[in-house]
Amino acid sequence: MKRTAAILVTAVACTHAPASIATxxxxxxxxxxxxxxxxxxxxTLLSLDPxxxxxxxxxxxxxxxxxxxxxxxxxxxLVETLTDNYHSFGEIGTAALxxxxxxxxxxxxxxEARDAIIPPLRSLPPHPDVLxxxxxxxxxxxxxxxxxxxxxxxxARAKLTKAGLIELFDDSYTVESLRKYKPHPxxxxxxxxxxxxxxxxxxxxxxxxxxxxxxENVGLQTAFIARPGKxxxxxxxxxxxxxxxxxxxxxxxxxxTPAAGNLSE
Numbered sequence: 171m172k173r174t175a176a177i178l179v180t181a182v183a184c185t186h187a188p189a190s191i192a193t194x195x196x197x198x199x200x201x202x203x204x205x206x207x208x209x210x211x212x213x214t215l216l217s218l219d220p221x222x223x224x225x226x227x228x229x230x231x232x233x234x235x236x237x238x239x240x241x242x243x244x245x246x247x248l249v250e251t252l253t254d255n256y257h258s259f260g261e262i263g264t265a266a267l268x269x270x271x272x273x274x275x276x277x278x279x280x281x282e283a284r285d286a287i288i289p290p291l292r293s294l295p296p297h298p299d300v301l302x303x304x305x306x307x308x309x310x311x312x313x314x315x316x317x318x319x320x321x322x323x324x325x326a327r328a329k330l331t332k333a334g335l336i337e338l339f340d341d342s343y344t345v346e347s348l349r350k351y352k353p354h355p356x357x358x359x360x361x362x363x364x365x366x367x368x369x370x371x372x373x374x375x376x377x378x379x380x381x382x383x384x385x386e387n388v389g390l391q392t393a394f395i396a397r398p399g400k401x402x403x404x405x406x407x408x409x410x411x412x413x414x415x416x417x418x419x420x421x422x423x424x425x426x427t428p429a430a431g432n433l434s435e
Contacts, residue, residue: 353384
């Protein structure tokens with residue numbers, strides 16, 4: 171029986187999955203080394219710590235409510251997609267914060283909510299491993315590196331520039347022109363069309379199981395970055411790679427070379 175080197179290194183990567191996640195079978199068949207690596211931005215590359223502070227201050231010191239705010243924002247981005255409506259991610263985030271405030275009995279105006287969301291959202295710092303990992307992938311020379319985010323065009327460019335990462339990417343894609351949020355299939359297909367690549371030639375990297383489920387649905391390879399508090403979705407196919415950080419993924423991909431070929435018994 172023959173297996174690709176890429177599949178073998180996936181098995182090694184998956185040993186780092188959080189202990190609470192049920193083990194699932196890996197994909198069968200050949201998994202080529204990707205030509206394009208697509209990165210989610212918020213939480214995957216950039217830390218939400220500044221938002222935790224600003225949202226907490228707006229909610230009277232309740233920093234623990236950040237996950238509720240973020241999940242509410244994601245929830246209503248999907249509502250807008252399914253009902254053929256569109257507001258920017260920042261607008262939805264502002265509305266979501268007002269909703270959370272109301273559930274906690276906290277009075278908050280639209281402007282107050284917006285000020286707590288938009289400026290910090292455009293000034294998020296990269297996670298400690300991101301610069302090293304992206305630099306390693308860039309120096310490898312085999313991959314086109316791009317981003318795909320639910321933020322609008324201006325917001326995506328602003329935050330990547332502020333984080334000092336913009337020069338490491340070949341391009342940045344958003345859902346703004348589509349008016350459909352990830353994990354809608356068209357968001358991922360937009361990148362495939364723009365770069366003229368096949369789904370199996372593209373690796374989607376994210377810290378969100380829902381994002382990887384959307385990429386998997388379109389046929390992309392997937393990599394889960396196990397950021398604190400993030401976990402896999404047991405009802406979805408296990409990602410091709412499960413790693414602790416971006417440097418680990420870069421190391422794995424560096425060893426997954428076409429020259430290794432198939433390994434026979």
